[in-house]
Amino acid sequence: MQRDETPTGDIFFSDLEPGNGIAPEEARERVDFFVRRIREKIGAYEKYQFSKRESRALNVFFDLAQEFTAKQDLWVLSVVIPKVFFDKEASLFLLNAEKRLEWRCCSIKGCFGTPPEDAPEPPLVEKPEVRNGHYLLPIKGNHELVSQLPFEPERDVIGLLDITPGTDISEHEKLFFEKYANRIGYRIHNRLIASKNQEHLEFIRSLVQDIGHNVIVPNMYFKLFYRRLESRIMLLRDIATKFSEFTNDCALDDPERMEACKRLQTDMDAAFAALMGQYREIYRHYEQTSMFLETLLRRSHFEQGRYVLEMRPCNLRTQILEPQLERYRARFAERGIEIAAGPGTQANPDPQVLADVGLISQVVANLFSNAVKYARSPADGSPPRVAYDWEVVSAIGERPVEAVKVSVFSTGQHLAESEASRLYSEGFRGANASSEYGTGHGLFFIKEVVGLHSGAVGYERTEGGNLFYFYLPVQADD
Incomplete structure (x- = not known):
């Protein structure tokens, strides 16, 4: 049995290979699955019976959310759509690190400064409900990506949309605003993840500089230390040679002394050989470890987010x-x-x-x-x-x-x-x-x-x- 695997890179999604190991029947089943889901969505939209104004509101939200990438722009857009299309004021609240709702933006004063006095922290509802004249809608993130958030939201709720006045909203309009809040949630969630990824990249760039300064450069000095150690070992060899010459001269007339000097010389030679052998082994290990460190921690890898070859x-x-x-x-x-x-x-x-x-x-x-x-x-x-x-x-x-x-x-x-x-x-x-x-x-x-x-x-x-x-x-x- 022989198995060859020849990877070919995907320039957009480097973690995916063509086919990704999927059998032809599985690939076809995936096509059929999406055909069914699309038809289900068509049926759902027919059931929703969104008006032309409601459909346009969703389309404008999607278009402008793609056009403007700053998070504050997304917040403003989220609260202004209800104002322009439905003459409703809106406020946006998002969870903070303590899992409490924190005011972010409203259709009256935008995202600047502190929340209006009449906008206290609302309750974190799990289902849309009308309370004290406000229509409160939970904003949920993408369930598949919740683990990538910097906190763990309960029931995927990451915020709240407050629509006022909320007492004159029909059941059909409530359905629309519920779907609208879902779309806000997915957009904000993706923007949060993108922001965290950017922070991660900035940290990696800083880490690369730290590695170069605190690991790679100091590691180079070991080469100097090894050279000095080698010179000291060779100095021992020179001393042993001089000792041999000296004892040969001194023991010419004393065979017993000559034999003792030879044994001592043999021991010195063996010690030198063992010491030199260990030195060479350690130095080879140092060279290979240094090469691995410098190769794996190459700055270009981190800057480009992939292995960059030096062929x-x-x-x-x-x-x-x-x-x-x-x-x-x-x-x-x-x-x-x-x-x-x-x-x-x-x-x-x-x-x-x-x-x-x-x-x-x-x-x-x-x-x-x-x-x-x-x-x-x-x-x-x-x-x-x-x-x-x-x-x-x-x-x-x-x-x-x-x-x-x-x-x-x-x-x-x-x-x-x-x-x-x-x-x-x-x-x-x-x-x-x-x-x-x-x-x-x-x-x-x-x-x-x-x-x-x-x-x-x-x-x-x-x-x-x-x-x-x-x-x-x-x-x-x-």
Whole structure:
């Protein structure tokens, strides 16, 4: 079984892919559903029997709500429509952080200053009702989007529309104003969410500057510290060399002393080698972690709200795969996992690809991380095994393009057919993942990043285990 997934971005809604995994019959059912809903709405409007004036009032509200985007303009529009079309005064109240109604605007004085003296806080009604000469209508938000509001409204009520005089409103007009209040609610709700999103974006922009100033720049100084540490370690090496020369001269006539000096020299050399080995391992970890930090926290990602690639030609083996393999080599060893290179690594030892090195390195790191966690001994009882490989191909699926196919194989039980189809979905974790820590984000991240490179991801059940792979084009698309 082989599954390839080639994402193609939607320029308007980046979270949606063509079809979005919907089967043809499901897509058709969705069309039929909206046909029914439209016909139901036609029947409802025929039942409402709105007059020409009422229909125009709704149309004008929609047109001007789209034309003017400031929140105060929407408030003014909401209270002025009843005044112009029906000779009714109106006041708008919205919930505040304490879930109390707060005056926002009225058709007499607009949205300036404090509420009129004759406009005390009204009761928060759940259904339209006439009270003390006022027709009070609850303003409800979009039920599907209530969770995105900065507060939790009860029964989706986010405000109130006060129409006066309310004693001479007919039952038909009450129905109209109820529908009108619903439309105000949806517009105000969407405007509130847009405002919160704008605040969120401003916070992200500020956060990016903080990250650059407080994380990325200070992290660069670690490189200087590592260089200084390396020089101190090399100084120990020089001291050991001088010690060897000194003891050789001093112990020429004393074989026993000479032997003791040699043992001491051997211990010093071993200590130096161990110290230097640990230093190199720590420094490699620092380099990779720094690259991941600088890649993921790249300012352009936050400014554009998506991953922004920094593409350049690179050597897949030396710049991407081998550094990640070295990071995980000790973890493979801890679990007794054998590592092997596939035949493609010998046939083409230095494949060239066009890639964002930082992001694709994290793709490979995710595959190795999964291999560490889920590789198991094969049926013959031999140690678990992981093999990496690559090959140059002339097409990605049915798309003719020169690319490199990178794969990571691990021994173990095959994934179920039902799981294989959801592997690259956000948050999905297989039945074999319960004993290992994870979030279900890794493969989704791989799919997203590879898709941005115009590549594809896939999975295949092979003899003795599971094969995960991805394609990277050698050159940029025309």
